[in-house]
Amino acid sequence: MDMDCKQIEEKLIDYLDNNLDPTEYDAITAHLSSCPNCQESLKQLQQMFKEIEDEKEEVPNQNIKTNFEEMLLTEKALLQDSKVVSLHQPPKTYWKTAIQIAATIALIVSAYFFGKQQNQESFYEEMAVLQKEKKQLKQEVTISLIENESASKRLQAVNYAEEFEKPSNDILEALISKMFYDDHINVRLAAAEALTKFSDSEMVRKSLIDALEIEKDPGMQIELIQILVSIQEKRAIPSMEKLLQNEETPSYVKDQVTIGLPNLI
Amino acid sequence: MKNLTDEELMILVSEDNLDMMRILFERYHIRIFNFLLKMTKDRDVSQDITQEVFYKAIKYRKSYKKGKFSSWIYTIARNIFSDHYQSKKNKDQRLDEVEYKLEEEETSFIEKSEINEQLKNALEKLNQSDKELVIMNRYQGIKYQEIAEITGSTAGAVKTKVHRAIHKLKDLYLQNI
Numbered sequence: 423m424d425m426d427c428k429q430i431e432e433k434l435i436d437y438l439d440n441n442l443d444p445t446e447y448d449a450i451t452a453h454l455s456s457c458p459n460c461q462e463s464l465k466q467l468q469q470m471f472k473e474i475e476d477e478k479e480e481v482p483n484q485n486i487k488t489n490f491e492e493m494l495l496t497e498k499a500l501l502q503d504s505k506v507v508s509l510h511q512p513p514k515t516y517w518k519t520a521i522q523i524a525a526t527i528a529l530i531v532s533a534y535f536f537g538k539q540q541n542q543e544s545f546y547e548e549m550a551v552l553q554k555e556k557k558q559l560k561q562e563v564t565i566s567l568i569e570n571e572s573a574s575k576r577l578q579a580v581n582y583a584e585e586f587e588k589p590s591n592d593i594l595e596a597l598i599s600k601m602f603y604d605d606h607i608n609v610r611l612a613a614a615e616a617l618t619k620f621s622d623s624e625m626v627r628k629s630l631i632d633a634l635e636i637e638k639d640p641g642m643q644i645e646l647i648q649i650l651v652s653i654q655e656k657r658a659i660p661s662m663e664k665l666l667q668n669e670e671t672p673s674y675v676k677d678q679v680t681i682g683l684p685n686l687i
Numbered sequence: 688m689k690n691l692t693d694e695e696l697m698i699l700v701s702e703d704n705l706d707m708m709r710i711l712f713e714r715y716h717i718r719i720f721n722f723l724l725k726m727t728k729d730r731d732v733s734q735d736i737t738q739e740v741f742y743k744a745i746k747y748r749k750s751y752k753k754g755k756f757s758s759w760i761y762t763i764a765r766n767i768f769s770d771h772y773q774s775k776k777n778k779d780q781r782l783d784e785v786e787y788k789l790e791e792e793e794t795s796f797i798e799k800s801e802i803n804e805q806l807k808n809a810l811e812k813l814n815q816s817d818k819e820l821v822i823m824n825r826y827q828g829i830k831y832q833e834i835a836e837i838t839g840s841t842a843g844a845v846k847t848k849v850h851r852a853i854h855k856l857k858d859l860y861l862q863n864i
Contacts, residue, residue, distance in 0.1 A: 479717060482737065
């Protein structure tokens, strides 16, 4: 095979794939018509390509779809769980839940009178169910209130939230988001204070650490430093040291860090 | 929703509309499965990896950056495959298992078509990277440019490598025929 044939052979794949410009294509066609060797090469390639093409696509086992649907369902459920409360909930949700709570109270009251007439046992059972529902609704009301336009309403909601013995993750997330993003320093402060009560939760502890990292307001910084020291959160040390090194940190914030740090180390 | 492009669907998925992944799954799972089956020659493993590909695509949906969806999903498939291959290398027992399965498959194919068997053997004799390039380009019909995106190379380099691999394959194939 001379040099020319070698070059031709390298172009045969493109020739078969129609990847050549017309002049090159014609040149190869011309060469092929007079070169049995290259013709043979072309035929071999063609045969192999045809065989590849003829190969049937395999179909996976049917349970691949069932498994996919199961996985999708799980992921959707997880997504629902972790959904952070929307920052712009329409105020009417608040009224809707308020009406719901009123209805529950009415139910409890009527259940009370109903239960008085019935035997005591079933009365207590029903009462327990209703109490549970009431607690759930109270959480919902708190969450809607927490998004209220009025800062004082939000403050009130934060104080409500503090009263829960075991708040749901939704409540905690709403509080955390208030602590980070509320426009009013008082709401942020109250949210941070409320969260201190729930510092058993790792999510809460992490959020307090993160808050100190990003908070710009000195009053809030002081509050967070005090909280983090009181809950003995050593992971906050780097942020505190950063505050000390930062020239823009007001001296009274630095003082707070200097007082607090020895208690952590 | 069915007439949205892959990319439009994946953007919706990345915005937490997870149901849209179902359409992408319908469009791609057989192709991905066949790619893996050619690479591993093991139906069970290929099926498992294919499932994992779509799981990872959902898990890492936020990392999808508006590129070509098919390149992205193949990149995921290759990563999982190579993880699997790495861990397989460390487990001799599993290797034996794979070889056993290979033999089993070979016999059943000889009955079907001897020529087809020769091609399969030739493909197995290529090194991992050449084999993958041939599978992607000739069996799966993926264009050079896209293979470049998947493997982190350039279209020109991919083309040269694919052509070389095809010629190698042809030589191996003809030796046995």
